[in-house]
Amino acid sequence: MQRPIFLVGPRASGKTSLGRILAERLDILFLDTDDLAVTLLGQSIADHVAVRGWDSFRAIETRALNQAAALAGKDGGVIACGGGIVLKPENRAVLSRGQVAYLCADPEILARRLASDPLEAQRPSLTGGTVIDEVRDVLARREPLYRQTADVVLDAGLPLEELVERACERLRPGRRNCNSHEK
Numbered sequence: 001m002q003r004p005i006f007l008v009g010p011r012a013s014g015k016t017s018l019g020r021i022l023a024e025r026l027d028i029l030f031l032d033t034d035d036l037a038v039t040l041l042g043q044s045i046a047d048h049v050a051v052r053g054w055d056s057f058r059a060i061e062t063r064a065l066n067q068a069a070a071l072a073g074k075d076g077g078v079i080a081c082g083g084g085i086v087l088k089p090e091n092r093a094v095l096s097r098g099q100v101a102y103l104c105a106d107p108e109i110l111a112r113r114l115a116s117d118p119l120e121a122q123r124p125s126l127t128g129g130t131v132i133d134e135v136r137d138v139l140a141r142r143e144p145l146y147r148q149t150a151d152v153v154l155d156a157g158l159p160l161e162e163l164v165e166r167a168c169e170r171l172r173p174g175r176r177n178c179n180s181h182e183k
Helices: 014-025 031-041 045-052 052-077 089-095 107-116 131-149 162-169
Strands: 004-010 029-032 075-081 099-104 152-157
Touching: 004 131, 014 029, 014 075, 029 031, 029 052, 029 152, 031 045, 031 052, 031 152, 045 162, 052 075, 052 089, 052 099, 089 107, 089 131, 099 131, 107 131, 152 162
Parallel strands: 004 075, 004 099, 029 075, 099 152
Antiparallel strands: none
16 A cells, blocks of 8 residues: 655645656556645636635645545555645645655745746735745745645655656656656
8 A cells, every 4th residue: 555645835835846757657547636626626726726715726725635644545646735725734644644755845936937927817815925935925824834734855856857857866766767767
């Protein structure tokens, strides 16, 4: 039985990009809690939050996390988690059932990524402030929770291919196919 790998971190830290490649290399399932949440909502996260608020979304996010963990099942999987997933204690309990990697990056890197690829439907503003102010504010509140849940901290500021290699080394040591580009 393989425990799932949960990727946590702020918006634009690269959880989905890393998760897809890592799951392919490990030949296991990839799931994204934001995608599952959108399916459960039947609308974009931004549209839902605009009408029902963040608390309502967080409840759906919890359902999405539980669904992802169940789908990963005994064969394991890589699960990219929404940035706020660590806010609820019940979500942190689910995360504790797997390996958790925190994708950590400087606020300036995250702000630059958000500005160049805002994905407003998936990444609605959390504070209404400027991008850099929001990133700093959110990190100040969430970083202790990311670190508390993490088994591994990865530098999300690295180029993606290097981040994949680090994740392979730290999350699945000894797994030959993780470091191979071929299956």
